[in-house]
Amino acid sequence: MAQRIAVIAGDGIGTEVMPEGVRALEAAAKRFNLDLDFHTFDFGSCDYYLEHGQMLPNDWFEQLKGFDALFYGAVGWPDTVPDHISLWGSLLQFRRQFDQYINLRPCKLMPGIKSPLAGREPGDIDFYVVRENTEGEYSSVGGKMFEGTEREVVMQETVMTRTGVDRVLKYAFDLAQTRPRKKLTSATKSNGISITMPYWDERVAEMAKQYPDVAVDKFHIDILTANFVLHPDWFDVVVGSNLFGDILSDLGPACTGTIGIAPSANINPEGNFPSLFEPVHGSAPDIAGKGIANPIGQIWSGAMMLEHLGHQDAAKAMVDAIEAVLAEGDADVLTRDIGGQGTTESLGKAIAERI
Amino acid sequence: MAQRIAVIAGDGIGTEVMPEGVRALEAAAKRFNLDLDFHTFDFGSCDYYLEHGQMLPNDWFEQLKGFDALFYGAVGWPDTVPDHISLWGSLLQFRRQFDQYINLRPCKLMPGIKSPLAGREPGDIDFYVVRENTEGEYSSVGGKMFEGTEREVVMQETVMTRTGVDRVLKYAFDLAQTRPRKKLTSATKSNGISITMPYWDERVAEMAKQYPDVAVDKFHIDILTANFVLHPDWFDVVVGSNLFGDILSDLGPACTGTIGIAPSANINPEGNFPSLFEPVHGSAPDIAGKGIANPIGQIWSGAMMLEHLGHQDAAKAMVDAIEAVLAEGDADVLTRDIGGQGTTESLGKAIAERI
Ligand SMILES: CC(C)[C@H](C(=O)O)[C@@H](O)C(=O)O
Ligand SMILES: CC(C)[C@H](C(=O)O)[C@@H](O)C(=O)O
Numbered sequence: 001m002a003q004r005i006a007v008i009a010g011d012g013i014g015t016e017v018m019p020e021g022v023r024a025l026e027a028a029a030k031r032f033n034l035d036l037d038f039h040t041f042d043f044g045s046c047d048y049y050l051e052h053g054q055m056l057p058n059d060w061f062e063q064l065k066g067f068d069a070l071f072y073g074a075v076g077w078p079d080t081v082p083d084h085i086s087l088w089g090s091l092l093q094f095r096r097q098f099d100q101y102i103n104l105r106p107c108k109l110m111p112g113i114k115s116p117l118a119g120r121e122p123g124d125i126d127f128y129v130v131r132e133n134t135e136g137e138y139s140s141v142g143g144k145m146f147e148g149t150e151r152e153v154v155m156q157e158t159v160m161t162r163t164g165v166d167r168v169l170k171y172a173f174d175l176a177q178t179r180p181r182k183k184l185t186s187a188t189k190s191n192g193i194s195i196t197m198p199y200w201d202e203r204v205a206e207m208a209k210q211y212p213d214v215a216v217d218k219f220h221i222d223i224l225t226a227n228f229v230l231h232p233d234w235f236d237v238v239v240g241s242n243l244f245g246d247i248l249s250d251l252g253p254a255c256t257g258t259i260g261i262a263p264s265a266n267i268n269p270e271g272n273f274p275s276l277f278e279p280v281h282g283s284a285p286d287i288a289g290k291g292i293a294n295p296i297g298q299i300w301s302g303a304m305m306l307e308h309l310g311h312q313d314a315a316k317a318m319v320d321a322i323e324a325v326l327a328e329g330d331a332d333v334l335t336r337d338i339g340g341q342g343t344t345e346s347l348g349k350a351i352a353e354r355i
Numbered sequence: 356m357a358q359r360i361a362v363i364a365g366d367g368i369g370t371e372v373m374p375e376g377v378r379a380l381e382a383a384a385k386r387f388n389l390d391l392d393f394h395t396f397d398f399g400s401c402d403y404y405l406e407h408g409q410m411l412p413n414d415w416f417e418q419l420k421g422f423d424a425l426f427y428g429a430v431g432w433p434d435t436v437p438d439h440i441s442l443w444g445s446l447l448q449f450r451r452q453f454d455q456y457i458n459l460r461p462c463k464l465m466p467g468i469k470s471p472l473a474g475r476e477p478g479d480i481d482f483y484v485v486r487e488n489t490e491g492e493y494s495s496v497g498g499k500m501f502e503g504t505e506r507e508v509v510m511q512e513t514v515m516t517r518t519g520v521d522r523v524l525k526y527a528f529d530l531a532q533t534r535p536r537k538k539l540t541s542a543t544k545s546n547g548i549s550i551t552m553p554y555w556d557e558r559v560a561e562m563a564k565q566y567p568d569v570a571v572d573k574f575h576i577d578i579l580t581a582n583f584v585l586h587p588d589w590f591d592v593v594v595g596s597n598l599f600g601d602i603l604s605d606l607g608p609a610c611t612g613t614i615g616i617a618p619s620a621n622i623n624p625e626g627n628f629p630s631l632f633e634p635v636h637g638s639a640p641d642i643a644g645k646g647i648a649n650p651i652g653q654i655w656s657g658a659m660m661l662e663h664l665g666h667q668d669a670a671k672a673m674v675d676a677i678e679a680v681l682a683e684g685d686a687d688v689l690t691r692d693i694g695g696q697g698t699t700e701s702l703g704k705a706i707a708e709r710i
Contacts, residue, residue, distance in 0.1 A: 076546065082545075082553065083545055083546035083575075084545050084546055084547075084549040084552075084553050086546075087546045087547065088549055092547070114473075115473070116472055116473055116584050116585055117471055117472065117473065117584075118469075118470070118471055118472065118473040118474075119473075137513075137547075137548055138547050138548065138549075140549070141510075142512075142513075142550040142551070143550065144550075144554070149517075150517060150518065151516075151517070152516065152517035153514065153515070153516045153517070154514075154515045154516075154550060154551050154554040155496075155512050155513065155514050155515075155550070155551070156512070156513045156548060156549070156550040156551040157497075157510050157511070157512055157513075158492075158497075158510065158511045158512075158513065159508065159509075159510050160508070160509045160510075161506075161507065161508045161509075162504075162505060162506070162507035162508070163505065189598070189601075190437070190438055190439050191431065191438035191439055191441075191442045192439075192442065192447070192492070192493050192597075192598070192601065193492055193493065193511060193598070194439040194443055194493075194495065194511070195497040195498065195499075195509060195510070195511040196497070196509050196510070196511040197439075198437065198439050199499070199509040220438075221601075221602055222601045222602050222604070222605035222606070223605050223614070223637070225580055225602055225605060225606040225609070226605045226606055226608070226609030226614055227609075229471050229472075229584060229606065229609045229610060230471055230609050230613075242547075243544070243547070243548070246544075246547065246576075246577045247576055247577050247580055247602065249577070250577035250578055250580060250581045251577075251580040251581055251584065251606075253581070254580070254581030254582075254584045254585050255584060258585075259578070259581055282578070
């Protein structure tokens with residue numbers, strides 16, 4: 001039976017990298033005889049918002065919930081729609097309503113890509129960031145008082161539930177157990193954020209008792225970002241709150257050369273709802289429309305999607321193809337962010353052919 | 356008339372680098388004929404806590420408020436006192452009660468120091484992080500409900516006031532105006548943190564109107580950390596909330612080689628209360644007791660203190676001495692974090708002699 005995939009390109013370079021993501025998936029489907037059924041939607045974009053006054057139709061949940069997976073590009077066009085409106089009206093709704101409580105983001109220095117960090121080679125940086133994806137600092141509780149006056153005060157609650165914290169920790173510990181080094185690093189800031197973060201630490205300590213074979217350490221987020229730069233080889237699985245995971249999963253890929261290649265999976269592990277796969281990068285208004293965006297983040301996200309859908313071989317073939325094309329290093333093929341003069345299409349096609 | 360300086364060494368390497376900080380200040384005082392009067396306090400440390408059950412005596416405010424400046428080492432010893440207790444019981448009290456609402460932290464790649472970033476030379480990285488230092492994410496509002504049960508929920512408020520936001524922005528814009536590039540970057544996360552951060556952006560836009568000569572841009576904190584690594588040369592003055600400023604002022608110094616050399620000033624610009632000067636690094640339990648901690652963060656903080664107290668020449672002589680000793684690069688003098696085999700004392704003495 002066909003697996004149904006909802007395709008939402010979004011804004012900016014999202015609309016440019018998405019065709020390459022689909023191209024690579026179709027190549028993998030052909031080679032591995034997969035039955036993938038793509039449905040394209042125009043909502044979840046700022047254009048849709050400008051026309052309809054909202055980012056999604058009222059029945060988006062009904063329209064999407066039956067899909068096997070969502071394949072997303074990037075969303076946001078701050079010149080016309082403020083970011084918090086476009087994001088809270090689309091991506092952040094999907095994550096929350098479909099209870100995609102795991103955001104999984106690999107950081108891996110690939111062959112042929114130059115790390116901005118001196119002397120780092122492929123193999124030196126290879127870890128996962130596991131990010132809580134539904135609560136924490138991304139909350140909808142708060143407001144303003146004395147608006148427009150000198151006394152104006154604005155508040156926003158960080159909310160952590162035991163359920164929310166424990167399930168992401170469990171996922172991260174389970175993942176650490178499957179890795180050769182079996183190491184888990186927790187991102188905290190319990191010295192300064194004095195209520196939620198000590199709670200996070202408590203739950204980590206509690207969960208650690210059930211994983212005696214996993215080596216656990218923790219760093220405050222400030223020094224942790226420093227250590228990403230100074231000692232990226234220390235890390236194996238890094239788990240963090242919604243905000244800390246967000247930061248670390250941009251910084252980590254930057255240390256591996258470019259965030260243009262970084263993929264992510266927004267997972268509902270129980271499979272009650274579709275999971276969502278999207279590159280880490282945003283809609284990048286500064287380079288949109290030029291056809292020079294790197295499509296690897298989108299393609300690699302497609303590989304994570306196939307893995308999630310049970311097609312390990314096809315997923316591996318996609319990642320292998322990415323690695324092979326990067327290792328080849330043909331400047332006419334590669335995009336500018338990784339040292340080439342190619343286009344989104346030239347790089348996307350090269351990878352699809354390889355698959 | 357003598358300027359009175361309260362010296363609080365704190366914990367761990369704080370007690371090791373402090374004597375070198377004082378040594379350098381005494382050398383500067385001698386050369387420039389300054390009348391500095393040091394008073395040492397044993398409170399504000401975990402040892403004090405273990406003896407007295409609190410980090411500070413009840414009358415700390417009275418004892419300290421008449422000083423011209425506070426010179427602090429580092430605080431925290433998590434094996435015996437949880438970090439949120441030691442920090443909220445000392446440093447964070449000083450910052451808040453003495454209304455030190457500016458935390459100013461220079462990030463500068465010094466001669467002789469190797470950046471972990473490939474190909475970066477002195478001159479390539481030279482910016483200030485201006486951090487809000489009294490409110491924001493470091494709040495004391497929040498709590499727990501359904502404690503100890505599966506329904507447990509923990510909340511902590513981020514609090515921003517117009518007064519609090521505007522005054523740190525004003526300081527940052529004023530600072531940008533004094534710099535050749537006149538550039539200000541605002542750290543935000545208004546796409547995800549949907550109430551407080553859009554407010555921050557609004558106030559930045561409002562303040563910018565009064566500084567038409569300052570070039571302003573903003574980045575979400577996730578991509579901003581990536582850009583610190585990929586394009587550190589983009590930055591001149593970076594302003595952020597309490598948490599974002601905290602992160603950026605560890606990451607920035609890491610990009611300049613080591614956080615061991617980074618200084619900071621916690622300033623009450625009006626001079627209603629003493630300002631506080633401390634290295635960016637913490638008490639570093641992992642290397643404490645070995646005499647190998649880098650004293651430059653402490654010494655450079657001393658230079659910032661002299662500048663604040665009106666002794667520009669003496670401050671400059673201290674920074675020049677640091678640069679000279681680093682440029683010389685004598686491995687017997689330098690500490691391990693910057694490639695030498697020296698000790699806290701060898702490096703401290705070399706700098707004091709230079710002054
Ligand atoms: C020790 C800690 C509470 C402190 C902070 O987060 O403010 C430190 O990291 C700093 O940057 O001064
Ligand atoms: C666009 C933004 C709301 C989003 C986030 O912060 O979650 C993005 O940065 C990401 O990492 O997926």
